[in-house]
Amino acid sequence: MINIAVLGYGTVGSGVVEVINTNYKSINAKAGDEINIKYVLDLRDFPDNPIQNKIVHDFDVILNDPEVTIIAEVMGGIEPAYTFVKKALEAGKSVCTSNKELVARHGLELLNIARDKDINFLFEASCGGGIPIIRPLNSSLTADEIDEITGILNGTTNYILSEMQAHGSDFEEVLKEAQDKGYAERNPEADVEGGDACRKIAILSSLAFGRHINYEEIYTEGITSISATDIKYVKAMGNSIKLLATSKKTKDGFYAMVSPVIVTPKSPLYSVNGVFNAIFVHGNVLGDAMFYGSGAGKLPTASAVVADIVDMARHSHCNVIVNWTSKALELMDIGAVKNRFFIRIKGEKAQRLPEVQKVFGEVETFELPDVEGEFAFISSKMSEADYQEKATKVDGIITMIRARM
């Protein structure tokens, strides 16, 4: 019997208990032993719930119980999660977590402790919810040098953008709906401002490129400024808009960024809608690959946590090699990153186009029949710095959105 403890009985924690109960037999068969939830740590009590007789309020009970060899941290936030996980690893207990903040900030240190102790620190659920992506990066794509990872990594923002595109609604309106349905938090900042996707792409990139990326250095833009009119143009062009988190190796170096991006139907990310997530990976020998699934939600996330528990049970005295070194990955200056830009301009096209073309060169223009007094165009590929400089020379820019085409 393998005794485990679950830290936190919130959405994911209760999901972990539910998944282990639901698939008890098959999970034990795959783990090669019986998985027994010995403790659940939570500040609260759950008097009418059978979980109550496993509830403890003091982490030291778990830490000091030598029978507990595996811990699942699903509390979220940096503290006390960080202190608990570090103490657990130092005490020789393997830990898995769904906590992207913890992994983005302290993952490297925690991985090193696990390696020294010949135990494991796993975090499949921290990126892409139920989508298997961490383990494929660690164990499957090992023949490749990865040169790009681009993901739709946040279900809330993908849901909001999908709804805006389906119904022509405004951001604020859809956000409110999403909050009422439980798809967005009451305090949605981490999702809609891109911070959640930023932490996730930092984790994925550190694994894929084998070098540590400080998430605070990643250029990050959210979706709050996307308007219903922007979406109208995007739809009229036959394209779609997604919050993409990208890291890419170019001939000038590595860059990473999170921002809304217009994608064409040719992109496999084009049809990833609603709360689904997807992670596109390009390897130098593999070519294109994509991993798609439920990026969030109680049971999908719990499925990934429990898969980590099974993996730790199988590898009780064998550290799973993870390719995330302390060598820092220097990111290029964002000004040197090249993109195409979708730009909306105030004024009549006939009148203003010559002036625009003087600055941006030949451009493809778009007008909407029901939106007057403006037009839009897509620039050629240029550096962000180039764009910024050109943008100062053209009056009346309403919006700029990056475009992959």
Added chain:
Amino acid sequence: MINIAVLGYGTVGSGVVEVINTNYKSINAKAGDEINIKYVLDLRDFPDNPIQNKIVHDFDVILNDPEVTIIAEVMGGIEPAYTFVKKALEAGKSVCTSNKELVARHGLELLNIARDKDINFLFEASCGGGIPIIRPLNSSLTADEIDEITGILNGTTNYILSEMQAHGSDFEEVLKEAQDKGYAERNPEADVEGGDACRKIAILSSLAFGRHINYEEIYTEGITSISATDIKYVKAMGNSIKLLATSKKTKDGFYAMVSPVIVTPKSPLYSVNGVFNAIFVHGNVLGDAMFYGSGAGKLPTASAVVADIVDMARHSHCNVIVNWTSKALELMDIGAVKNRFFIRIKGEKAQRLPEVQKVFGEVETFELPDVEGEFAFISSKMSEADYQEKATKVDGIITMIRARM
């Protein structure tokens, strides 16, 4: 240093050598040791190729060299691959293979030998080319009870169907083109008759359901009877046609089948075109997931073989647990499997519809402006046996294609 041997210097074998040479440093870092190709077995000589000084013609040289601990079998076909792989495993050498015929027929026996010897028999490249699917099924989706796997598992047929849909061409015409481009073999039977997809779904299902499936028991239909007119209807409906290999757990039992199927834009498989493959998986807690990428080709397939080599190097004395038991999975009688059916009927719709509806009930009908003297309809969901029985009662059925909608 880890000495390996590659059996076969054809397309995949030369790809394996190329991948190891190209990504030498990063592969060795991930393997934790230097991977050295000591021998390449082939009947031929390659006098002007640097590979020549590794070429041996006699398998016993490899078998009897205690320095060789890992073997990659990429010859294809049952013999001599089976004999070589079995001998290698019995001699305590870990083996990986891209050979779906070998794995579908002898995988279970070879896995058992590997387990007894505490070494590994891996076969990531046997299904879905470069797409990581075997390892995710073994190690990532362990919290779930998988209830469905449906894949586009054959690049040749997906390319042919995509081209037929893009250009309205006939099967024979596109097959010839595909042969000229090297996307289809001169003897294309294994691809176009579905045999290749059948072996792959047998392997994936045995792993996912943990019980052995005999590929010879899987109902298999190819794409040779799909006509340009069929495709016209499918496009007019806004749908797409794919050769799907499916295995599914239903309340009446498990079934597996390979056949052309009409899918709607709602399916994540709808937009998988050209030589790309994709594998859709549904888990009871995970929900939907999909894995997408290059399903064939020299380098993508070699990427998967080399990932197996790295995995074997990391786990030199540790058997990777694989959930494929000798307990046979009983498949339902195909007659009990339920589907919807797209059916083309000879004659004028006005005249023949009452007769059709008498047998099939209310149906949705379709007519093409430029195809006279026939119409088509999609039936409600019914068992295959039900369909067969009803079909005998309606004259002039031109085509039947299954439909998922």
